[in-house]
Amino acid sequence: xxxxxxxxxxxxxxxxxxxxxxxxxxxxGTEFAPGPGFAPVWYSVIGIALSLLIAGNALRxxxxxxxxxxxxxxxxxxxxxxxVGATLFGLAVMLSIVxxxxxxxxxxxxxxxxxxxxxxxxxxxxxxxxVGTVVFVYLVFVYFLGVPIPRGPLGI
Amino acid sequence: xxxxxxxxxxxxxxxxxxxxxxxxxxxxxTVIGALPGIGPSAGIAVLLPxxxxxxxxxxxxxxxxxxxxxxxxxxxxxxxxxxPGESASVMTTLDGYQMxxxxxxxxxxxxxxxxxxxAGTASVVLLMVAAPPLADLAVxxxxxxxxxxxxxxxxxxxxxxxxxxxxxxxxAVVGLMxxxxxxxxxxxxxxxxFDNVNLMDGIDFLPVAVGLFAIGxxxxxxxxxxxxxxxxxxxxxxxxxxxxxxxSYGGVARGTAIGFFVGILxxxxxxxxxxxxxxxxxxxxxxxxxxxxxVIEGVAAPESANNAASTGALIPLMALGIPGSGTTAVxxxxxxxxxxxxxxxxxxxxxxxxxxxxxxxxxxxxMLLVLNLPLAPVFASILRIPYEILIPVIIGIALVGVYSVExxxxxxxxxxxxxxxGFVMRVYGYPAAPLVLALVLGPMLERALRQSLQMSLGxxxxxVTRPVSAVILAVALLAMLFPLIAWFRSRRAGLAVAGDx
Numbered sequence: 040x041x042x043x044x045x046x047x048x049x050x051x052x053x054x055x056x057x058x059x060x061x062x063x064x065x066x067x068g069t070e071f072a073p074g075p076g077f078a079p080v081w082y083s084v085i086g087i088a089l090s091l092l093i094a095g096n097a098l099r100x101x102x103x104x105x106x107x108x109x110x111x112x113x114x115x116x117x118x119x120x121x122x123v124g125a126t127l128f129g130l131a132v133m134l135s136i137v138x139x140x141x142x143x144x145x146x147x148x149x150x151x152x153x154x155x156x157x158x159x160x161x162x163x164x165x166x167x168x169x170v171g172t173v174v175f176v177y178l179v180f181v182y183f184l185g186v187p188i189p190r191g192p193l194g195i
Numbered sequence: 196x197x198x199x200x201x202x203x204x205x206x207x208x209x210x211x212x213x214x215x216x217x218x219x220x221x222x223x224x225t226v227i228g229a230l231p232g233i234g235p236s237a238g239i240a241v242l243l244p245x246x247x248x249x250x251x252x253x254x255x256x257x258x259x260x261x262x263x264x265x266x267x268x269x270x271x272x273x274x275x276x277x278x279p280g281e282s283a284s285v286m287t288t289l290d291g292y293q294m295x296x297x298x299x300x301x302x303x304x305x306x307x308x309x310x311x312x313x314a315g316t317a318s319v320v321l322l323m324v325a326a327p328p329l330a331d332l333a334v335x336x337x338x339x340x341x342x343x344x345x346x347x348x349x350x351x352x353x354x355x356x357x358x359x360x361x362x363x364x365x366x367a368v369v370g371l372m373x374x375x376x377x378x379x380x381x382x383x384x385x386x387x388x389f390d391n392v393n394l395m396d397g398i399d400f401l402p403v404a405v406g407l408f409a410i411g412x413x414x415x416x417x418x419x420x421x422x423x424x425x426x427x428x429x430x431x432x433x434x435x436x437x438x439x440x441x442x443s444y445g446g447v448a449r450g451t452a453i454g455f456f457v458g459i460l461x462x463x464x465x466x467x468x469x470x471x472x473x474x475x476x477x478x479x480x481x482x483x484x485x486x487x488x489x490v491i492e493g494v495a496a497p498e499s500a501n502n503a504a505s506t507g508a509l510i511p512l513m514a515l516g517i518p519g520s521g522t523t524a525v526x527x528x529x530x531x532x533x534x535x536x537x538x539x540x541x542x543x544x545x546x547x548x549x550x551x552x553x554x555x556x557x558x559x560x561x562m563l564l565v566l567n568l569p570l571a572p573v574f575a576s577i578l579r580i581p582y583e584i585l586i587p588v589i590i591g592i593a594l595v596g597v598y599s600v601e602x603x604x605x606x607x608x609x610x611x612x613x614x615x616x617g618f619v620m621r622v623y624g625y626p627a628a629p630l631v632l633a634l635v636l637g638p639m640l641e642r643a644l645r646q647s648l649q650m651s652l653g654x655x656x657x658x659v660t661r662p663v664s665a666v667i668l669a670v671a672l673l674a675m676l677f678p679l680i681a682w683f684r685s686r687r688a689g690l691a692v693a694g695d696x
Contacts, residue, residue, distance in 0.1 A: 040624070061387065065384060069382075071652055073648050077645065078371070078644065079647075082371050082375070086368045089361055093359070110627050115622070119417070119419055122417045122418060127414070127615055146591055146594065148589045153587050157417070158587075168588065171588070172592070173413060173590045173591065179245060180596070181437070184599065186602065188595075
């Protein structure tokens, strides 16, 4: 966690610096009032200060020997990260095929991937959960609420 | 408050459709509260799109039902499997689970339901009495006072969220920053849009809230699967005995008072209310050494407090238009999506929404009691559904729900991106509630800030020369300094644990 706080704090500070750079191109103030750049500039400055405070705090703690063991014990679980990464990949693929395949079929493909590929549920359970979910969302959002969804070659 | 207003409220709340949606709200709220890993913020955010076909008052009745229903739902898992369904039920695990181990799970759940009913009903009376005068007072507020109130809400939420205060404040600043994306409403200049037309209107709060609260949480559950143990406790004897009553009535009363007043404070919320109620009960108890071993007042006090707090939290939302927590921030966003302007004028411009909601909460609390006493075993059986099945169901509803608000695939993408951000935040201890609250308040806060400085010709003295804003800002400063002072004092005492302050 300590190493993560140092890296995270520095990354956030870098991000806020980039925002400050962009915000400095906005009009900071008019004759009698703050302009569109006023708030973003000050938010960025405060953001940089807080990010550096997190990094600095963690750095100071890291020097304390007692906390090195704690840092080591907080390593990320690779299996868990793989499941999260795979799910996000599946969601990205779903988004890229929504317009071509239709929202409901794309969601169905994603849910099959999630339940069978990522969660490794038994086939009947995974297929059942996926079918049940798409039928439920179709009934609620399309049939009852009349939401116009992107439709694909199957007409749904 | 006029009697006619309440009559109007009941005439709205007692229509068959509103009764049905109040029942649906408290039922869904109880289920959401019972499910570990999905709290009221996520539940309301995910189900919000489903309410778009409804009249605003019906939708608010259902959302409020989910909110206070979830407070009770969390109790079921706390008592039966020692796992709080949501954070406000953490304290209930201490004595509730011990009671279950002694074969008194039914009494714990029964007292929690009755305590929640008493607290919920009493706090609705207080809401009805307190909100209108506060709204009348708030009508006299100008931009500096509103700016100060919003700063107070953000700083207290950031300071009081679990973990690091600095991380909480940083997340609030990130939320404010996201709130600046889009066309500047005062001068019409585009900011951070990068020629993307989807960003011209800014970043909608719903994809962010669903992403951070729901998708981020589900990804975390995929990363670290929720392990629920099978329910072994026997559910019988739900009605408390006479001795249980004698032991609990003080706790219910104190829990109600503490919960309501803590709930009003911006940023505090039901979790802190239940902690304070438990601590107070232990302090005043004649048998403090028994706390943690399964005493019924250890269940009654925090359960009454969290229910009262959820009603108290509606006061700043309805009277001032300023939410004090992640959940009420989502509800504020809902009001905006229904085309209403939250704030002190809401009660005069939309009396049907305010009074209909108040009346529905009386009815909803009765429904909650009637549902929870006989149906506690049914709600408990929800815990037998494998969590792995709920993950795809919730993701599916969340994504299609976000799409349905503006028929925008872009918003679904924003949800996924914020889901990934929410997961990283969850892993590294960055709280999501300050970010969502700041995103909702950001445009209002910036407008109030700029209008204030316009009034003073650019001088920031306006915030300290006006007494109300000066006092509120001083309280906000204290809210930030208090954890720091406590940290320095504990360090000086040699008790400090190095790390975040």
